Amino acid sequence: MAGNKIILHLRAETKPREARAALTPKTVKELLDTGNFEIYVEEAPQSTFKTEEYAKVGAKIVPFESWKTAPKNRIIYGLKELPEETFPLIHDHIQFAHCYKNQAGWEDVLSRFPYGGGTLYDLEFLENDQGRRVAAFGYYAGFAGAALGVLDWSFKQLNSDSKNLPGVSPYPNEDLLINHVKTELSKAHKKTGKYPTVLIIGALGRCGSGAIDLCTKVGIPExxxxxxxxxxxxxxxxxxxIADSDIFINCIYLSKPIPPFINYDLLNNENRKLRTIVDVSADTTNPHNPVPVYTIATQFDDPTVLVETTKGPKLSVISIDHLPSLLPRESSEFFARDLLPSLKQLPNKATAPVWKKAEDLYKHHVARLNKPKF
Ligand SMILES: NC(=O)c1ccc[n+]([C@@H]2O[C@H](COP(=O)([O-])OP(=O)(O)OC[C@H]3O[C@@H](n4cnc5c(N)ncnc54)[C@H](O)[C@@H]3O)[C@@H](O)[C@H]2O)c1
Structure with missing residues:
Protein backbone atom coordinates (compact mmCIF):
# COMPACT_ATOMS: atom_id res chain seq x y z
CA MET A 1 0.00 0.00 0.00
CA ALA A 2 1.06 3.61 -0.63
CA GLY A 3 -0.30 5.47 2.38
CA ASN A 4 -3.41 3.40 2.74
CA LYS A 5 -3.96 2.99 -0.99
CA ILE A 6 -4.03 -0.34 -2.79
CA ILE A 7 -1.62 -0.40 -5.70
CA LEU A 8 -2.86 -2.56 -8.57
CA HIS A 9 -0.62 -3.45 -11.50
CA LEU A 10 -2.48 -4.78 -14.55
CA ARG A 11 -0.21 -7.34 -16.17
CA ALA A 12 -0.26 -7.64 -19.99
CA GLU A 13 -1.71 -10.95 -21.18
CA THR A 14 0.81 -12.98 -23.15
CA LYS A 15 -1.03 -16.20 -23.97
CA PRO A 16 -1.32 -16.46 -27.78
CA ARG A 17 -4.42 -14.70 -29.18
CA GLU A 18 -5.63 -13.62 -25.71
CA ALA A 19 -7.15 -10.17 -26.24
CA ARG A 20 -9.14 -9.96 -22.99
CA ALA A 21 -8.06 -7.93 -19.96
CA ALA A 22 -8.73 -8.37 -16.25
CA LEU A 23 -9.43 -4.66 -15.78
CA THR A 24 -11.15 -2.44 -18.32
CA PRO A 25 -10.87 1.34 -18.59
CA LYS A 26 -14.38 1.65 -17.11
CA THR A 27 -13.53 -0.40 -14.03
CA VAL A 28 -10.19 1.38 -13.61
CA LYS A 29 -12.13 4.65 -13.44
CA GLU A 30 -14.58 3.24 -10.89
CA LEU A 31 -11.74 2.02 -8.67
CA LEU A 32 -9.82 5.30 -8.94
CA ASP A 33 -12.99 7.23 -8.12
CA THR A 34 -13.08 5.54 -4.70
CA GLY A 35 -9.83 7.28 -3.79
CA ASN A 36 -8.48 3.99 -2.40
CA PHE A 37 -6.46 2.85 -5.43
CA GLU A 38 -3.41 3.66 -7.48
CA ILE A 39 -3.41 1.73 -10.77
CA TYR A 40 -0.59 0.86 -13.14
CA VAL A 41 -1.42 -0.62 -16.54
CA GLU A 42 1.18 -2.36 -18.69
CA GLU A 43 1.46 -1.68 -22.39
CA ALA A 44 -0.29 -4.74 -23.79
CA PRO A 45 0.08 -5.35 -27.53
CA GLN A 46 -2.55 -8.11 -27.60
CA SER A 47 -5.24 -6.32 -25.62
CA THR A 48 -8.50 -5.22 -27.21
CA PHE A 49 -8.26 -2.10 -25.01
CA LYS A 50 -5.84 0.67 -26.00
CA THR A 51 -3.38 2.07 -23.45
CA GLU A 52 -4.78 5.55 -24.20
CA GLU A 53 -8.19 4.39 -22.95
CA TYR A 54 -6.61 3.54 -19.58
CA ALA A 55 -4.45 6.67 -19.48
CA LYS A 56 -7.50 8.83 -20.12
CA VAL A 57 -9.19 7.61 -16.93
CA GLY A 58 -6.09 8.13 -14.81
CA ALA A 59 -4.09 4.88 -14.93
CA LYS A 60 -0.30 5.14 -15.08
CA ILE A 61 1.01 3.35 -18.16
CA VAL A 62 4.10 1.19 -17.59
CA PRO A 63 6.16 -1.02 -19.92
CA PHE A 64 5.15 -4.51 -21.04
CA GLU A 65 6.05 -7.17 -18.43
CA SER A 66 7.29 -4.55 -15.96
CA TRP A 67 5.45 -6.39 -13.16
CA LYS A 68 8.47 -8.66 -12.85
CA THR A 69 10.58 -5.83 -11.41
CA ALA A 70 7.76 -3.81 -9.81
CA PRO A 71 7.98 -2.92 -6.10
CA LYS A 72 6.73 -5.68 -3.83
CA ASN A 73 3.82 -3.62 -2.52
CA ARG A 74 1.91 -3.87 -5.82
CA ILE A 75 -0.81 -6.45 -6.35
CA ILE A 76 -0.22 -7.99 -9.77
CA TYR A 77 -3.49 -8.52 -11.56
CA GLY A 78 -4.00 -10.54 -14.74
CA LEU A 79 -6.29 -13.16 -16.22
CA LYS A 80 -4.40 -16.08 -17.59
CA GLU A 81 -1.68 -18.20 -16.08
CA LEU A 82 1.89 -16.82 -16.05
CA PRO A 83 4.31 -17.97 -18.75
CA GLU A 84 6.25 -21.10 -17.71
CA GLU A 85 9.21 -19.65 -15.81
CA THR A 86 10.78 -20.56 -12.51
CA PHE A 87 11.78 -17.37 -10.69
CA PRO A 88 10.18 -16.92 -7.24
CA LEU A 89 7.09 -14.71 -7.10
CA ILE A 90 7.42 -11.96 -4.52
CA HIS A 91 4.07 -10.21 -5.13
CA ASP A 92 0.48 -10.95 -4.35
CA HIS A 93 -1.12 -12.10 -7.61
CA ILE A 94 -4.77 -12.16 -8.62
CA GLN A 95 -5.26 -14.44 -11.67
CA PHE A 96 -6.50 -17.79 -12.98
CA ALA A 97 -3.62 -20.13 -12.19
CA HIS A 98 -5.14 -23.58 -12.84
CA CYS A 99 -3.08 -25.29 -10.16
CA TYR A 100 -5.58 -26.30 -7.44
CA LYS A 101 -7.06 -29.38 -9.14
CA ASN A 102 -3.86 -31.42 -9.52
CA GLN A 103 -3.43 -30.27 -13.11
CA ALA A 104 -0.25 -31.40 -14.84
CA GLY A 105 2.62 -29.33 -13.41
CA TRP A 106 0.52 -27.79 -10.60
CA GLU A 107 3.30 -28.06 -8.04
CA ASP A 108 5.74 -26.15 -10.25
CA VAL A 109 3.18 -23.40 -10.79
CA LEU A 110 2.11 -23.11 -7.15
CA SER A 111 5.47 -23.45 -5.43
CA ARG A 112 6.76 -20.23 -7.03
CA PHE A 113 4.45 -18.23 -4.74
CA PRO A 114 5.60 -19.48 -1.32
CA TYR A 115 9.15 -19.60 -2.69
CA GLY A 116 9.10 -15.81 -3.24
CA GLY A 117 6.82 -14.89 -0.34
CA GLY A 118 3.94 -13.96 -2.66
CA THR A 119 0.32 -15.06 -2.42
CA LEU A 120 -2.03 -16.37 -5.09
CA TYR A 121 -5.67 -15.23 -5.10
CA ASP A 122 -7.14 -17.51 -7.76
CA LEU A 123 -9.99 -15.90 -9.70
CA GLU A 124 -11.66 -19.26 -10.31
CA PHE A 125 -12.26 -19.67 -6.58
CA LEU A 126 -13.32 -16.20 -5.48
CA GLU A 127 -16.62 -16.80 -3.71
CA ASN A 128 -19.12 -14.66 -1.87
CA ASP A 129 -20.58 -15.45 1.56
CA GLN A 130 -23.06 -17.89 0.00
CA GLY A 131 -20.29 -19.86 -1.68
CA ARG A 132 -21.27 -18.57 -5.17
CA ARG A 133 -18.51 -17.52 -7.58
CA VAL A 134 -18.28 -13.74 -7.73
CA ALA A 135 -17.20 -13.55 -11.39
CA ALA A 136 -16.99 -15.95 -14.32
CA PHE A 137 -16.77 -15.81 -18.08
CA GLY A 138 -19.54 -18.36 -18.69
CA TYR A 139 -22.16 -16.01 -20.16
CA TYR A 140 -19.97 -15.00 -23.10
CA ALA A 141 -18.72 -18.57 -23.57
CA GLY A 142 -22.30 -19.68 -24.19
CA PHE A 143 -22.99 -16.59 -26.30
CA ALA A 144 -19.92 -17.13 -28.52
CA GLY A 145 -20.43 -20.90 -28.69
CA ALA A 146 -24.02 -20.47 -29.83
CA ALA A 147 -22.90 -17.94 -32.44
CA LEU A 148 -20.44 -20.44 -33.90
CA GLY A 149 -23.07 -23.18 -33.74
CA VAL A 150 -25.57 -21.12 -35.74
CA LEU A 151 -22.81 -20.13 -38.19
CA ASP A 152 -21.86 -23.78 -38.69
CA TRP A 153 -25.45 -24.91 -39.21
CA SER A 154 -26.02 -22.06 -41.70
CA PHE A 155 -22.76 -22.85 -43.49
CA LYS A 156 -23.85 -26.46 -43.93
CA GLN A 157 -27.13 -25.34 -45.55
CA LEU A 158 -25.23 -23.14 -48.00
CA ASN A 159 -22.16 -25.22 -48.86
CA SER A 160 -21.26 -28.74 -49.97
CA ASP A 161 -20.15 -31.27 -47.36
CA SER A 162 -16.59 -31.08 -48.68
CA LYS A 163 -16.18 -27.69 -47.01
CA ASN A 164 -15.81 -26.90 -43.31
CA LEU A 165 -16.76 -23.72 -41.47
CA PRO A 166 -13.81 -21.34 -42.03
CA GLY A 167 -11.77 -19.93 -39.13
CA VAL A 168 -12.98 -16.94 -37.16
CA SER A 169 -11.13 -14.09 -35.43
CA PRO A 170 -12.17 -12.10 -32.37
CA TYR A 171 -14.91 -9.56 -33.13
CA PRO A 172 -14.30 -5.94 -32.06
CA ASN A 173 -17.81 -5.83 -30.60
CA GLU A 174 -20.97 -7.84 -30.05
CA ASP A 175 -23.03 -6.04 -32.70
CA LEU A 176 -20.62 -7.06 -35.45
CA LEU A 177 -20.83 -10.71 -34.35
CA ILE A 178 -24.63 -10.63 -34.20
CA ASN A 179 -24.91 -8.96 -37.61
CA HIS A 180 -22.61 -11.56 -39.16
CA VAL A 181 -24.57 -14.47 -37.67
CA LYS A 182 -27.91 -12.87 -38.64
CA THR A 183 -26.74 -12.45 -42.25
CA GLU A 184 -25.63 -16.07 -42.61
CA LEU A 185 -28.74 -17.36 -40.84
CA SER A 186 -31.05 -15.37 -43.09
CA LYS A 187 -29.25 -16.69 -46.22
CA ALA A 188 -29.77 -20.23 -44.90
CA HIS A 189 -33.39 -19.41 -44.03
CA LYS A 190 -33.99 -18.10 -47.55
CA LYS A 191 -32.63 -21.32 -49.02
CA THR A 192 -34.27 -23.84 -46.68
CA GLY A 193 -37.36 -21.95 -45.48
CA LYS A 194 -36.56 -22.86 -41.88
CA TYR A 195 -34.75 -21.78 -38.76
CA PRO A 196 -32.76 -24.38 -36.80
CA THR A 197 -34.14 -26.00 -33.67
CA VAL A 198 -31.62 -25.64 -30.84
CA LEU A 199 -31.45 -27.84 -27.75
CA ILE A 200 -29.49 -26.23 -24.91
CA ILE A 201 -28.63 -28.37 -21.88
CA GLY A 202 -27.55 -26.44 -18.78
CA ALA A 203 -29.92 -23.67 -19.89
CA LEU A 204 -30.28 -22.23 -16.36
CA GLY A 205 -26.56 -21.61 -15.92
CA ARG A 206 -24.24 -18.80 -17.03
CA CYS A 207 -23.17 -20.42 -20.33
CA GLY A 208 -26.73 -21.59 -21.00
CA SER A 209 -28.22 -18.12 -20.57
CA GLY A 210 -25.59 -16.65 -22.91
CA ALA A 211 -26.44 -19.31 -25.53
CA ILE A 212 -30.17 -18.54 -25.24
CA ASP A 213 -29.57 -14.78 -25.57
CA LEU A 214 -27.48 -15.22 -28.71
CA CYS A 215 -30.12 -17.40 -30.35
CA THR A 216 -32.82 -14.85 -29.51
CA LYS A 217 -30.74 -11.88 -30.69
CA VAL A 218 -30.05 -13.44 -34.11
CA GLY A 219 -33.76 -14.12 -34.64
CA ILE A 220 -34.27 -17.81 -33.92
CA PRO A 221 -37.92 -18.10 -32.88
CA GLU A 222 -38.54 -18.86 -29.21
CA ILE A 242 -30.68 -34.31 -29.28
CA ALA A 243 -30.57 -36.25 -32.56
CA ASP A 244 -33.92 -34.67 -33.48
CA SER A 245 -32.61 -31.09 -33.03
CA ASP A 246 -30.54 -29.21 -35.62
CA ILE A 247 -28.05 -27.80 -33.11
CA PHE A 248 -27.15 -29.16 -29.66
CA ILE A 249 -25.36 -26.86 -27.20
CA ASN A 250 -23.96 -28.51 -24.07
CA CYS A 251 -23.55 -25.97 -21.26
CA ILE A 252 -23.65 -28.13 -18.12
CA TYR A 253 -21.28 -27.97 -15.20
CA LEU A 254 -20.15 -31.58 -14.89
CA SER A 255 -19.64 -32.32 -11.22
CA LYS A 256 -20.15 -36.08 -11.14
CA PRO A 257 -20.27 -39.00 -13.58
CA ILE A 258 -23.53 -39.06 -15.59
CA PRO A 259 -24.76 -41.26 -18.45
CA PRO A 260 -23.82 -39.85 -21.88
CA PHE A 261 -26.26 -37.40 -23.46
CA ILE A 262 -25.63 -38.83 -26.92
CA ASN A 263 -24.07 -41.94 -28.46
CA TYR A 264 -23.32 -43.39 -31.89
CA ASP A 265 -26.50 -45.52 -31.89
CA LEU A 266 -28.54 -42.32 -31.94
CA LEU A 267 -26.25 -40.55 -34.39
CA ASN A 268 -25.91 -43.32 -36.99
CA ASN A 269 -29.41 -42.86 -38.34
CA GLU A 270 -30.52 -41.56 -41.75
CA ASN A 271 -33.31 -39.58 -40.11
CA ARG A 272 -30.99 -37.70 -37.77
CA LYS A 273 -31.47 -33.92 -38.01
CA LEU A 274 -28.52 -32.96 -35.79
CA ARG A 275 -25.76 -31.19 -37.81
CA THR A 276 -23.82 -29.26 -35.17
CA ILE A 277 -22.81 -29.91 -31.57
CA VAL A 278 -21.32 -27.06 -29.56
CA ASP A 279 -19.67 -28.46 -26.45
CA VAL A 280 -19.31 -25.27 -24.43
CA SER A 281 -18.61 -27.32 -21.30
CA ALA A 282 -15.69 -28.82 -23.21
CA ASP A 283 -14.97 -31.65 -20.79
CA THR A 284 -13.14 -33.11 -23.74
CA THR A 285 -10.56 -35.17 -21.89
CA ASN A 286 -12.78 -36.00 -18.92
CA PRO A 287 -13.52 -39.76 -18.82
CA HIS A 288 -17.16 -38.84 -18.03
CA ASN A 289 -17.58 -36.37 -20.90
CA PRO A 290 -21.33 -36.63 -21.63
CA VAL A 291 -20.67 -35.87 -25.32
CA PRO A 292 -18.25 -38.75 -26.04
CA VAL A 293 -18.22 -38.47 -29.83
CA TYR A 294 -15.02 -36.46 -30.36
CA THR A 295 -11.61 -36.25 -28.71
CA ILE A 296 -9.99 -32.90 -29.50
CA ALA A 297 -10.38 -29.28 -28.45
CA THR A 298 -10.92 -27.22 -31.59
CA GLN A 299 -9.51 -23.72 -32.20
CA PHE A 300 -10.87 -20.47 -33.65
CA ASP A 301 -8.80 -20.89 -36.82
CA ASP A 302 -10.46 -24.28 -37.53
CA PRO A 303 -13.53 -24.36 -35.29
CA THR A 304 -15.06 -27.73 -36.15
CA VAL A 305 -14.10 -31.40 -35.94
CA LEU A 306 -16.02 -34.07 -37.83
CA VAL A 307 -17.93 -36.76 -35.93
CA GLU A 308 -17.21 -40.16 -37.51
CA THR A 309 -20.77 -41.23 -38.25
CA THR A 310 -21.71 -44.01 -40.67
CA LYS A 311 -25.24 -42.78 -41.47
CA GLY A 312 -27.08 -39.48 -41.58
CA PRO A 313 -25.87 -36.02 -42.65
CA LYS A 314 -22.44 -34.55 -41.92
CA LEU A 315 -22.09 -33.76 -38.21
CA SER A 316 -19.47 -31.53 -36.56
CA VAL A 317 -18.47 -30.57 -33.05
CA ILE A 318 -17.18 -27.19 -31.89
CA SER A 319 -15.16 -27.75 -28.70
CA ILE A 320 -13.18 -24.52 -28.25
CA ASP A 321 -12.16 -24.09 -24.60
CA HIS A 322 -11.58 -20.31 -24.71
CA LEU A 323 -14.82 -19.18 -26.34
CA PRO A 324 -15.16 -15.80 -24.53
CA SER A 325 -12.07 -14.61 -26.44
CA LEU A 326 -14.32 -14.32 -29.51
CA LEU A 327 -15.76 -11.17 -27.87
CA PRO A 328 -12.81 -9.85 -25.85
CA ARG A 329 -14.28 -6.41 -25.14
CA GLU A 330 -17.71 -7.44 -23.89
CA SER A 331 -16.50 -10.52 -22.02
CA SER A 332 -13.81 -8.45 -20.24
CA GLU A 333 -16.39 -5.77 -19.33
CA PHE A 334 -18.82 -8.38 -18.04
CA PHE A 335 -16.20 -10.14 -15.92
CA ALA A 336 -14.64 -6.93 -14.59
CA ARG A 337 -18.05 -5.52 -13.65
CA ASP A 338 -18.91 -8.67 -11.68
CA LEU A 339 -15.58 -8.55 -9.91
CA LEU A 340 -15.68 -4.84 -9.11
CA PRO A 341 -17.46 -5.07 -5.71
CA SER A 342 -14.81 -7.58 -4.57
CA LEU A 343 -11.96 -5.43 -5.90
CA LYS A 344 -13.38 -2.50 -3.95
CA GLN A 345 -12.92 -4.62 -0.81
CA LEU A 346 -9.18 -5.05 -1.41
CA PRO A 347 -8.30 -2.33 1.14
CA ASN A 348 -9.77 -4.76 3.73
CA LYS A 349 -8.16 -7.80 2.16
CA ALA A 350 -7.23 -9.41 5.48
CA THR A 351 -10.81 -9.51 6.74
CA ALA A 352 -13.14 -9.26 3.68
CA PRO A 353 -14.58 -12.82 3.31
CA VAL A 354 -13.98 -13.06 -0.44
CA TRP A 355 -10.23 -12.38 -0.09
CA LYS A 356 -9.82 -14.13 3.25
CA LYS A 357 -11.35 -17.33 1.82
CA ALA A 358 -9.11 -17.10 -1.25
CA GLU A 359 -6.04 -16.71 0.93
CA ASP A 360 -7.07 -19.65 3.14
CA LEU A 361 -7.57 -21.76 0.02
CA TYR A 362 -4.12 -20.77 -1.22
CA LYS A 363 -2.58 -21.82 2.11
CA HIS A 364 -4.50 -25.10 2.00
CA HIS A 365 -3.02 -25.97 -1.40
CA VAL A 366 0.47 -24.79 -0.48
CA ALA A 367 0.30 -27.21 2.45
CA ARG A 368 -0.38 -30.00 -0.07
CA LEU A 369 2.87 -29.38 -1.91
CA ASN A 370 4.70 -32.66 -1.54
CA LYS A 371 8.22 -31.50 -1.60
CA PRO A 372 8.24 -27.73 -1.40
CA LYS A 373 10.63 -26.36 -4.00
CA PHE A 374 11.82 -23.62 -1.66
N1 LIG B 1 -15.59 -23.41 -23.54
C1 LIG B 1 -15.31 -22.31 -22.85
O1 LIG B 1 -14.64 -21.40 -23.34
C2 LIG B 1 -15.85 -22.14 -21.45
C3 LIG B 1 -15.79 -20.89 -20.83
C4 LIG B 1 -16.38 -20.75 -19.56
C5 LIG B 1 -16.93 -21.86 -18.92
N2 LIG B 1 -16.89 -23.08 -19.53
C6 LIG B 1 -17.43 -24.29 -18.89
O2 LIG B 1 -18.84 -24.32 -19.05
C7 LIG B 1 -19.39 -25.10 -17.99
C8 LIG B 1 -20.60 -24.42 -17.42
O3 LIG B 1 -20.20 -23.21 -16.78
P1 LIG B 1 -21.26 -22.21 -16.14
O4 LIG B 1 -20.48 -21.05 -15.62
O5 LIG B 1 -22.36 -21.95 -17.12
O6 LIG B 1 -21.83 -23.10 -14.94
P2 LIG B 1 -23.14 -22.83 -14.12
O7 LIG B 1 -22.95 -23.53 -12.83
O8 LIG B 1 -23.53 -21.39 -14.14
O9 LIG B 1 -24.27 -23.60 -14.97
C9 LIG B 1 -24.27 -24.98 -15.18
C10 LIG B 1 -25.71 -25.44 -15.40
O10 LIG B 1 -25.65 -26.83 -15.74
C11 LIG B 1 -26.73 -27.48 -15.09
N3 LIG B 1 -26.43 -28.90 -15.03
C12 LIG B 1 -25.44 -29.52 -14.34
N4 LIG B 1 -25.51 -30.85 -14.53
C13 LIG B 1 -26.54 -31.06 -15.38
C14 LIG B 1 -27.12 -32.21 -15.95
N5 LIG B 1 -26.63 -33.43 -15.70
N6 LIG B 1 -28.19 -32.07 -16.75
C15 LIG B 1 -28.70 -30.84 -17.01
N7 LIG B 1 -28.21 -29.72 -16.51
C16 LIG B 1 -27.13 -29.82 -15.70
C17 LIG B 1 -26.81 -26.77 -13.74
O11 LIG B 1 -28.07 -27.01 -13.12
C18 LIG B 1 -26.60 -25.33 -14.15
O12 LIG B 1 -27.80 -24.70 -14.48
C19 LIG B 1 -18.27 -25.31 -16.99
O13 LIG B 1 -17.78 -26.62 -17.15
C20 LIG B 1 -17.23 -24.32 -17.40
O14 LIG B 1 -15.90 -24.75 -17.09
C21 LIG B 1 -16.39 -23.24 -20.79
Missing part, protein backbone atom coordinates in the same frame (compact mmCIF):
# COMPACT_ATOMS: atom_id res chain seq x y z
CA UNK A 223 -40.51 -21.98 -30.22
CA UNK A 224 -37.33 -23.40 -31.82
CA UNK A 225 -35.39 -23.24 -28.53
CA UNK A 226 -35.46 -26.23 -26.18
CA UNK A 227 -34.09 -25.24 -22.79
CA UNK A 228 -33.09 -28.17 -20.64
CA UNK A 229 -31.50 -28.33 -17.20
CA UNK A 230 -31.41 -30.88 -14.34
CA UNK A 231 -35.14 -31.59 -14.46
CA UNK A 232 -35.19 -32.62 -18.09
CA UNK A 233 -32.09 -34.83 -17.92
CA UNK A 234 -32.93 -36.63 -14.69
CA UNK A 235 -34.39 -39.56 -16.66
CA UNK A 236 -30.81 -40.20 -17.85
CA UNK A 237 -29.31 -40.14 -21.36
CA UNK A 238 -28.80 -40.81 -24.17
CA UNK A 239 -31.54 -38.54 -25.52
CA UNK A 240 -33.32 -38.95 -28.86
CA UNK A 241 -34.31 -35.26 -28.60
Missing amino acids: SNLLKWDMNETKKGGPFQE
